[in-house]
Every structure is written in structure tokens, then in C-alpha cells.
Amino acid sequence: MFMLLVIMWSLEAWSGQAAPPTGGPIADRIAAAAPHDTVRVEAGTWTEPTIVIDRPLTLLGEPGAHILGTGGYELLVIEADSVTVSGFTFSGVDRTFMEDRAAIRLQDAAACRVTDNTFRDVFFGIYMARAADCHIENNTLQAQITSETTGGNAIHAWYSKRLTVAGNQIDGFRDGIYLEFTDDSRVTGNTSTNNLRYGLHFMFADRNAYADNVFSDNRAGVAVMYADGITMQRNVFRRAWGASSYGLLLKEIRRGEVMDNTFDGNSVALLVESTDHMVFGGNTFAENGWGIKLMASAIGNVFSDNTFRGNTFDVSTNSRTLDSSFEGNFWDTYEGYDLDRDGRGDVAHRPVTLFSVLVERHEPVMYLHRSLLVDLLNVAERMLPVLTPTDLADPQPRMRPPL
Amino acid sequence: MMTTLVRFHIKNALRSRWLVAHFVLYLLITEGLLLASGASDKTLLSLINVVLLLVPLVGLVFGTIHQYNGREFTELLLTQPVRRSVLFGSLMAGVALPLVASFALGVFLPFAWHGGVTWYQGVRIGTLIGLGSVLTTTSVAAAFMVSTGQADRVRGIGTALGLWLIYAVLFDGAVLLMVTTLGQWPIEKALLGVMLLNPVDLSRLILLQVFDAAAMMGYTGAVFTRFFTSATGYLVAGAALVTWMVLPILAARHRFLRQDF
Amino acid sequence: MENVRKSFGDNQVLAGIDLQFQRGETTAIVGPNGAGKSTLIKCLLGLVRPDHGRLLIGGLNAQHNAAARRLVGYMPQHAEFPGGMTGRDMIRLVEELRQEDRAPDLSLVRTLGLGADLEQPFRTLSGGTRQKVSAVLASMFAPHVYVLDEPTAGLDPVAGAALKDHMAAERERGATTLLTSHVMADLEELADRVVFLLDGRIRFDGTMNELRELTGRERLERAIATLLEGDAA
Numbered sequence: 001m002f003m004l005l006v007i008m009w010s011l012e013a014w015s016g017q018a019a020p021p022t023g024g025p026i027a028d029r030i031a032a033a034a035p036h037d038t039v040r041v042e043a044g045t046w047t048e049p050t051i052v053i054d055r056p057l058t059l060l061g062e063p064g065a066h067i068l069g070t071g072g073y074e075l076l077v078i079e080a081d082s083v084t085v086s087g088f089t090f091s092g093v094d095r096t097f098m099e100d101r102a103a104i105r106l107q108d109a110a111a112c113r114v115t116d117n118t119f120r121d122v123f124f125g126i127y128m129a130r131a132a133d134c135h136i137e138n139n140t141l142q143a144q145i146t147s148e149t150t151g152g153n154a155i156h157a158w159y160s161k162r163l164t165v166a167g168n169q170i171d172g173f174r175d176g177i178y179l180e181f182t183d184d185s186r187v188t189g190n191t192s193t194n195n196l197r198y199g200l201h202f203m204f205a206d207r208n209a210y211a212d213n214v215f216s217d218n219r220a221g222v223a224v225m226y227a228d229g230i231t232m233q234r235n236v237f238r239r240a241w242g243a244s245s246y247g248l249l250l251k252e253i254r255r256g257e258v259m260d261n262t263f264d265g266n267s268v269a270l271l272v273e274s275t276d277h278m279v280f281g282g283n284t285f286a287e288n289g290w291g292i293k294l295m296a297s298a299i300g301n302v303f304s305d306n307t308f309r310g311n312t313f314d315v316s317t318n319s320r321t322l323d324s325s326f327e328g329n330f331w332d333t334y335e336g337y338d339l340d341r342d343g344r345g346d347v348a349h350r351p352v353t354l355f356s357v358l359v360e361r362h363e364p365v366m367y368l369h370r371s372l373l374v375d376l377l378n379v380a381e382r383m384l385p386v387l388t389p390t391d392l393a394d395p396q397p398r399m400r401p402p403l
Numbered sequence: 404m405m406t407t408l409v410r411f412h413i414k415n416a417l418r419s420r421w422l423v424a425h426f427v428l429y430l431l432i433t434e435g436l437l438l439a440s441g442a443s444d445k446t447l448l449s450l451i452n453v454v455l456l457l458v459p460l461v462g463l464v465f466g467t468i469h470q471y472n473g474r475e476f477t478e479l480l481l482t483q484p485v486r487r488s489v490l491f492g493s494l495m496a497g498v499a500l501p502l503v504a505s506f507a508l509g510v511f512l513p514f515a516w517h518g519g520v521t522w523y524q525g526v527r528i529g530t531l532i533g534l535g536s537v538l539t540t541t542s543v544a545a546a547f548m549v550s551t552g553q554a555d556r557v558r559g560i561g562t563a564l565g566l567w568l569i570y571a572v573l574f575d576g577a578v579l580l581m582v583t584t585l586g587q588w589p590i591e592k593a594l595l596g597v598m599l600l601n602p603v604d605l606s607r608l609i610l611l612q613v614f615d616a617a618a619m620m621g622y623t624g625a626v627f628t629r630f631f632t633s634a635t636g637y638l639v640a641g642a643a644l645v646t647w648m649v650l651p652i653l654a655a656r657h658r659f660l661r662q663d664f
Numbered sequence: 665m666e667n668v669r670k671s672f673g674d675n676q677v678l679a680g681i682d683l684q685f686q687r688g689e690t691t692a693i694v695g696p697n698g699a700g701k702s703t704l705i706k707c708l709l710g711l712v713r714p715d716h717g718r719l720l721i722g723g724l725n726a727q728h729n730a731a732a733r734r735l736v737g738y739m740p741q742h743a744e745f746p747g748g749m750t751g752r753d754m755i756r757l758v759e760e761l762r763q764e765d766r767a768p769d770l771s772l773v774r775t776l777g778l779g780a781d782l783e784q785p786f787r788t789l790s791g792g793t794r795q796k797v798s799a800v801l802a803s804m805f806a807p808h809v810y811v812l813d814e815p816t817a818g819l820d821p822v823a824g825a826a827l828k829d830h831m832a833a834e835r836e837r838g839a840t841t842l843l844t845s846h847v848m849a850d851l852e853e854l855a856d857r858v859v860f861l862l863d864g865r866i867r868f869d870g871t872m873n874e875l876r877e878l879t880g881r882e883r884l885e886r887a888i889a890t891l892l893e894g895d896a897a
Contacts, residue, residue, distance in 0.1 A: 243625045267624075287444075310444060332445075358579075362586040363623040364594050365579060369611055370448075371604070372456055373575035407760045411746075411753070418748030418785065475744035479798075482709045482738040482811075483761045484730035664711040 026067070027051050030059070041065045041088070053078045053085075061087035061117075068092045069103075076104045084113040093122040095150055102127035102156070106134060114139065124152035125173070131160040138167040145174060148196045148219075153178040157185070165190060175201040176218070179208065188212050198223045202230065210235065217241070221266065223249040230256040240266040247288070250275045257281075263288055269311070272298045272324075281305050282402065290316055290356075294392075299323040307401040308332060308351070312369070316356035317389060326351070326394040330401040344396040352388045354381035405489050408480075412497025421469075422501050425461065429509025432457075442519045444614070447527055450510065451610050454535045459542040459603055460567050462502065466546025467563040469498055471556040478664045491547075491659045495652060499543040503536045510535070530613050534606040537644050541602050542567075544651030551658040574601045591626040599639070602647040609640060677703045678714065679864040685809075690831070690841040692851040694888060695861035701844050702741075704861065705811055708842070709738055722808055734762060737807035741814040743798035747787030751778065751797040758801050768804040775826045776800070791818045799827055803834070810834065810841040816850050828853060848885045858884070860891055867891060 025048045029039050035055045043064030050073050053059065057080075061067075065087060069075050071094035076085065090103040102124035106112055110132040119125045119141040126136055136155055145151030151174030157163055163185040170176040176192030179185060180203040187210035192199035199215030202208060202224045209231040215222050221240035224230055230253060237247035247266035248258070253275045260282040263269035269288040272278075274297040284307045285291035291311040292303070296319030304327040308314040314331060328344065336345040355374045358365045368374050381388055416422050432453055436446045470477075473494075480490055510532055514520050520528065546563055553559040578597060582590065598604045612631040630636040677700045685691055693701050706712035708719055710726050710733060718725065724732040745754060759768055773782065776796040781789060789797075795818045802810065810831070816824040831841060831854055845851050851858070858875050860868035868875065868891055872884070881887040 358583075362582050364582045364586075364591050366623045367582075367594055367598060367604075367608065367627070368575050368579060370451060370455070370607055371575045372452075373572050373579065375452070376572070404761065407757065411749070411757050414753070415746035415748040419746075473744075473746065475740060475742055476746060478711055479738070479740060479743070479745075479801075480761075481711055482733055482736060483758060484734040484763075485761055486730060661713070663713060664706065 026059075030055075030057070033057050036082070047092075050074050051076050053080060053083050055080050056082035058084040059086070059088075060084075061089075063087070065089070066091070072096075074101055074103070074105055078104065078106045078109045078112055081110040082112065083109060084115070086113070086115045086117065089118040089120065090122060090125075091120040093124070095123040095145075095152060100124050100127055100152065100156065102152070105129070106131045109134065113137070119143075119154070122152070124156055125154040125170075126156065128155075128157040128160045128163065131157065131163065133162045134160070135164045135166070136168065137164065140169045141171070141173065143172045145172060145196060148174055151196055153201075154192075154195075157182040161185065164188075168192075170195070170199075172196075175199075176215070177201065179203070179205045181205065183207050186210070190214075191216075193217050195219070201225075202227050205230075209233075214238070215240075215247075220245050221247045221249065223251070224253055224256075225249075225251040227253050228255060232256070232258045233260055235261045236264065237261060237266060237269065238264045240268075242267060246271045249273075250278070253278060258283060262286070263291070268293050271295075272301065274298065276300045278302075279304075283307070284309070284401075285314070286310055289313070291351075293317070294322065294324060295319070296322070301325075302327065304328050305398075305402045306330070309401070313353065313356040313359075315351040315392070316360055317352055317392065318360050320387070320389045322389050322392045324392075326392070328396055328398055328402075329394050330398040331394065334397050334399075336397070338399045343399055345399055348393040348395045349397040350382065350385075350388065350393045352392050353378045354388055357387045404485060405492055408485070408490065408493030409496045409500075412493055413501060416497060416501035421465065422505055425465075425502060426505035426509045428457075428461075429506050430512060433510050433513040437513050437517050442514065442517055442524060444524075447524065447531065448614060450531060451607075451614065454510075454531060454538070455603055455607055455610075456571065458506065458535050458538045459570060462539045462542025463546050463549075463563040463567050464560065465502070466498055466543040467550050467559050468556075470494075470547060470550035471559060474550075474664070481664060487660050488656065491656050495544065495547060495655070498546075499540050502543060503539050506535055506539060507532045527613055530610065534609060534644075537648055538602060538606055540648045541651055544648070544655050547655035548651060548658060551655060551662050570601055570603045574604065578604075591623050595626065595630055599643040602644070605640065605643055605647070677864050678707070680717070681864075681866060683859065683866070683869070685840045685842065687808075687840055688835055688838045689857060690835055690843060690855050691857045691859055692855035693842060693844045693859050693861060694851065694884075695867075696892070699861040700864045701861055702813070705813060705842065705844065709733070709736065709811060734764075734805075735808040736811060737802035737805070737809070738811045739795075739798050739802045739813060739815050741817065742791070743794045745786040745794060745797070748785055750785055751782035751789075751800070754797060754801060755782070755804065758804065762805055764805050766805070769806055770800065770804060772796075772800045772803055772827075772830060775830060776823050777826075792820055792823065795819055796823060799830075803830065806834075806837070806839070808839060810839055810843075812841065812843045812845075814845055814847075815843070816845065816847055824850075848883070852884050860888065862892075 026041055026046055027048055030053055033039050036057060038058040038060055041061050043062055045066045045068050047068045047070065066089040067075050069092035071092055075090055075093060085104065093101055093103050103119050103122040104114060104126045106128040108130045112134045114126055115137045117139045121143060125141040128134060141154040153175040154170040154173040155165055155177045157179045158181060160182040161184050163182060165177055165187045166189050168190045170192040172194045174195060174197045176195045176199045177187060178201045182205045185208045187200065189212045191214045193216050195218045198220055199218040200222045204226045206228040211233040214236045216238035218240055219242060221237055240247045245267040247263045247269040249271045251273045254277055256278045258278065258280045263285045264287060266288045268290040269285050271293045273295040277300045280303045282305050287310040289312050291308050291314040294315060294317045301324040306329045308329060309332045314333060331349050331351060334345055334349045336347040336349060338345055354377050436449050440446050514528055545566055549562045550559050553562055598608055681704060693704060695701055703712055707714050708726055713727060721732045722735050726732045776799060778796050781793050786794060815827060819827060843854060855872060857871055859866060875887050876882060879887040879890040881890055
């Protein structure tokens, strides 16, 4: 018994509370700092109540500086403009259903930078509310949540604008990056994997751009909903796998661009619902269950110069009349010819097969995939369309994938 | 006795032209696909279609014709001191084994000399060859049932073709009808059970699980994937395959033992 | 055989046949097509199962009985062999299947002039040559009972004569022979006894001489024609 007490006591001492190396708690040092000072924090484990930064300054963690919470509170709250937090490891924020408890919260802050930090076992990572012109860069955020309802988001923004989220590595949250009512922001060069909901999630967020990100193994890929003027370029959407999993889900979007992205091995690479006047160009859809699921509510979209390869269904739709157009895509299922050698097929390609229509109506028809019956029905339907949309066709498909 | 007869039948098969033709058929198909698109998934998927179509067709039609052609000889052997069950076993093995071997080699060899096959693709090719072998055996046994039950060879070959049509197309037609009429009920699980009743569909679904899992999404896909990746699923599918080999053989044997020649 | 009956569907092919054959006796089974000759033979060979009655060969049940079939040598009407195999392969196969302790008697090979043909695959051989191989196979273990279905069909006259000589010698040895043939000369030459079948029943059973007396005809085919007419009347 005595031994046990000694061990517990020594653990307590070792875990850090009693051992802030020198200079006292971080909160005290911030209270003592003048605006625009740099506060350095040396290596060690710092456990103290929520640290509030209420003046513009730079908080710099030296290698090994670790801010550890005991679980029930947020670690760092930034309430001033022009604050930089860099070089720390954050951990020890328990999940709760009462609030969006985050490791770092930026509240009504502008021109802040959160860079080069590591987050482990936190509920929310970085939470921005009414933030503007902030940079969240090169952070590493890891969590291992087990269910969608009990997880938080790695980088979360609400009613913010002109954010830059770049170069972060995110793994295992609910949403990797979540932007709600957040406009004019850029999300670039991030890697967001193994999140239980979306790798990236936009809601009611206009004029945002995201490029060169990698989203893989997220249960439901990337979702962009209720947004205007979104640009999506050169991202990789990989292995969004399982029931109702999408590489990229677009819903209620207008006037955006989806260019030069790669969709690889997703159950559904791209779901387009109630989306109008979008341009989809130069994307590669490879080895997906569905390349594009185009809902009847989508209008005026243009799909050009995309490559479709090895998908079970290139395009499926739940409607017979469609208002979107396909121009000059490469389809590996194209069976036409190019007599005049201009690189374009001489007969139109109809990417929607009867089978995909039947599956859309009665899912269990899926069991007949690759059966002779289905092949025969598809051929018959191609010759005499009854159920498939007659106007969904690529009049001049490419014979070779665009470079 | 059994080995003597099996050896005799296999020796005859090795000296016959049909076996060479059968081997060359699969060799050319596989080689052609490999030359067209390399050791890719596309090649393997095309091979699936070929195997699911051609293997039962060849097994049924060839098995039936072979039995009719060998009928006099079978009678001659029956007048020798040989038990009917032994003779049946040797006849069955004498057709099924060479067919399986020439099919398997015809598909395997082009991959072997083209090379560039990943371990993962190797597993897929193995599955394909394994299922093709099962289907060959099943369809040869079915052919024996047809030829023992029907003395008239034209009608016998017609019956064999009819059987193929049923298993390759009509059965799926009935499934399609069932799904579209009962679509509002949750029939996914029942449907899996129905698919076990057709060895061609069963093989197709197993290959689908191995090759094309991306397509299997939604509730149907979840039911499907859960079934085919679970221990129970393996057991049930495996047992169904074995049943599909053993049952036609036993039925054909039963008929053969009671047959008047 | 005792009260053997057999029907295929509604069609009664054998309507109660009782027959006994003696050692060294050669019996010709005759009758028009469809009279039940082949079915009778096939019953004896165990190829067809009778619905009723029993068949004994040398005291052994002919059905499901490998031992009974060991006593029988059979020459079918059309001998068909796997095209890839040779006569030699067949002889070896039958040797292994019969599992006799004695060496096979292959004297017929020379008598019938087979020789080099034994090494050729069957697909290159004529029907007559195949028939010769069939004769060799039937006789190679000196069976107690011969069942010969049109034995000389397809054989050239020389080989036919040689085969008939062989059969005569076998009769001397004590072999029982059942014979069908459309070649009346063969029957007259070989048969001691004639069984005439019509519609699955025995219409006549007696020696050649009895048949001649009954019908007043010297030639067998005439005698049979007379029997047929008598039936029609």
C-alpha cells in the first residue's frame, strides 16, 4: 500500500504539474507580456487551466513544449488579433456533447497564425469563430475517434472569412476540415485521411477555393453543400469506400469549377445534386463504382475533357431528361471508331447504361452485374433506348485520354 | 480397376483433337486479351465474362456429345466385369479432368509467359481458374445427366443447350423480374439465397466480390459485402459450390446405375 | 432365363421369355426389327434391367454381377472404340479389367489378319477392322458364353469365314453361343437351334430341322417368312 502511494506520488510529480521548468505558468508570462512581444516556452509538459491570449503576441514553443490538458476544458483561447501560435504539441481535450471543445479556439480574431503545431487526442483541434485573415498551416492533427457522433473536427471554421488552411496533415477526426458560413478562403496542400465523415466539408460557404489536397480513406470523402463559386483543382479523392460513400459530394452548388482532380477507387466518385452551371474538366475517374451520379436536379453543367477508366458505371442518373452536357471526354468503354483520324470518335457515346438505370431504381438488381442477361439488355437498350436518357451523350468522345 | 479405366480414358483424351482444340481456345482468348490490354484488371474482367459464358456451355454441350459418341463403347465396357459405379466414375473423370486441366492451363500459361502479374492479381487469376474448374465439373455432370436420361442425341444436345440458357440467362431474367416486382420489400438477403441456386450466378458473385467490390455500395452492397467477407459467407458459398459439384455428379451416377443401355 | 419381361414406357418389348441354353449349343435369335432381340441380349449382358423374371449365367445372376460377366464374351453389332486408342490398348484394357490368371488367347489376331492394324488408332481403322478387334476382345479369355450381335456384318468374306471357323471350334470346346444375324447363311452354318421372337414373345423354339419340318421350307429365310405369314393370318 505504501509502495503504491509512493508510485502514485512520483507519477504525479513526473506528469508535469509540479515541474514547469522556469519562469512560471504560460498564463502568467502572457499576462506579463507587452503587445507584439514574443513569448517563448521551453520544452516540458505544461498543464494549466485554459490559457487565454488577449493581446497580439507570438507564442513560440521550443521543441518538446507540450501543453497537456486534463480533459475538461479548452487549452488555448485566442481573443486578440495578430496572434501567432507555433511549435507546440497539444493533447488532452476530452469529448463532450455540451460544447465544441477545442485545443485552440480563435474567437473574433483576425490575422492570426497557427502553424507547425501537433495535436493528439483532442476533441476539436482548431476552432475558429468569426475569425478573419487567419493562417492555419503545417499542423499535424491526429485522433482516433470511433463513431461519427462522438467525434470532433480537426480544423473548424464558423462565420469566418479569408482563411488560409494549408499544408496540414489530418487523420482520424469526424471532419478533417469544416467550413461553415466561411467565405473567400483557400484550402491547399492538405492531406486529410481516415476521417469518419468528410475529409473536407463546406456548408454555406461561398467563393472558396481548394487545390492540391489529398483526401483518402474518409468514410464519405468531401462534401460541398450550399455554396456559390467554389473552385476545386488538382485534388486527389481516393478510396471513399462503403455504403453512401462519395469521393466528392456536391449539393446545392452553383457556378463553380472542378478541374484536373483525380478520383480513384471510390464507391461513388462524384455525386452531383441540385447543382447548376458548374464546369467539370480534365478530371480523371478511375476504378470507381460510379464515376458520376448525376441527379435530375442538376442543370446546365458541362463535363469536358475528363477521363473515365475502369469504373463499374461511368455515369448514372435517375432521370430520362438531362440538362447537362458531355463534350470530348475519354471513355474506356467507348466502342466507336475514328475514321477521319481527328482523335475524336465519329459516333456519340452514351455513358448511361440500362443496367445503371435499373440499379438506380431497384438496388438489388446490382446482383446481376456482369451477367450475360445484363450485357444483352444493355446492347438492346443502346440500339433502342427506352429507359436511358437519350440526350445524355458525348457527341465527340476522345479516342485517347487528354494529356 | 478405377485407375485403369481413368488412365485409359485420359490417355484417349490426350490423343484426341478435342482436347487440343479446347486448350487452344482458352489459350488464344487469354493471349488475345493480354496482347490487347496487358495483365490488367480489364483483361481479367473480360476473362470473367468468357469463363462464365463459355465454360458451362462447353462443359454441357461437349459433355453431352462426348457421351453420345462414346455410348457404344460404354456398353462394351459394361459387358466387362466392371461395376457400373466404377465405370461411371472413370467416364466422369475421363471428361472432366482433361477439360479442367486444359482450361486451367490455357488460361494460366499466357499469364505465366507474359509475366508482370502482381500477387494480388495472382489471387484473382487463381479464383477465376478455380471457379472455372468447378463450373466445368458441374456442367459435365449435368451433361451426363442429360445424356443418360435422353436416348435421342439431338434432343439430348437440345436439352443441354436449354440448360445452359436457363442457367446463363433465363434464371437471371427471373431474378430481374422478381427484383423489379418485389422492389419495395427488403429482398437483398433472400436474393443472395436465390443466387446460391445457380452455380453460374454464385461464381459470378464470388468473382464480383474479388474484382469489382467498388460497385457494391448502398444497402445491397453492404449485405453483399458482409456476406461474402464473413466466415459464414465463405462457408455457405463454399458449401454451395461443393454441392453444385457433388449433387449433379451423384444425380448423374444415380441415373447411370439404373440406366438401360 | 425365366419369365423375363421388360417394358419401355407403355411399350412392352419382352412379354415373358423363358429360355434355357445348353453347353456347346449355338442358338440363333431371329425375328423382325423391334421383336425384342437386342433387348433380350442386353438383358443377358446386364445392360438392360428386366422389370420381371431372372437371368442366370452358369448359375450366376446376370444382373449387377461382375462374376457372371466374366463368363461372357460379347461382340456388339457396331463396335465403337475411342478414336485415339489402338487395338493393343483395348486388349491391354480388357486384360486388366478381366483380371484372369491365364494369358489371353490371341490366336484370332493372326487368323483374322489383324497384325499391324493393332497398333493404329481406331479413328484410322475401317469398320471391318474394328469388328475384327471386337472379335478378338470377345474371345481372348475363352468365355463360357458368347453373345454375338451380327458378328459378320462389315467383315470381308475371308475374315467372316475365319470367324465362323473359330466359332465352330469354340462350340467343340463347349462354349454356349447366342447369335443374331441377318445373314441367313451364317445362321444356317452355325446354329443348332432357332428361337423366333415376335412382339416380345417366343413364336418358335426348336432345332433347325424342326423348323424345316414345321414350315416345310428348306431355307431358313423361307421358313421364317412362312412363320411370319402364319402369324399375320
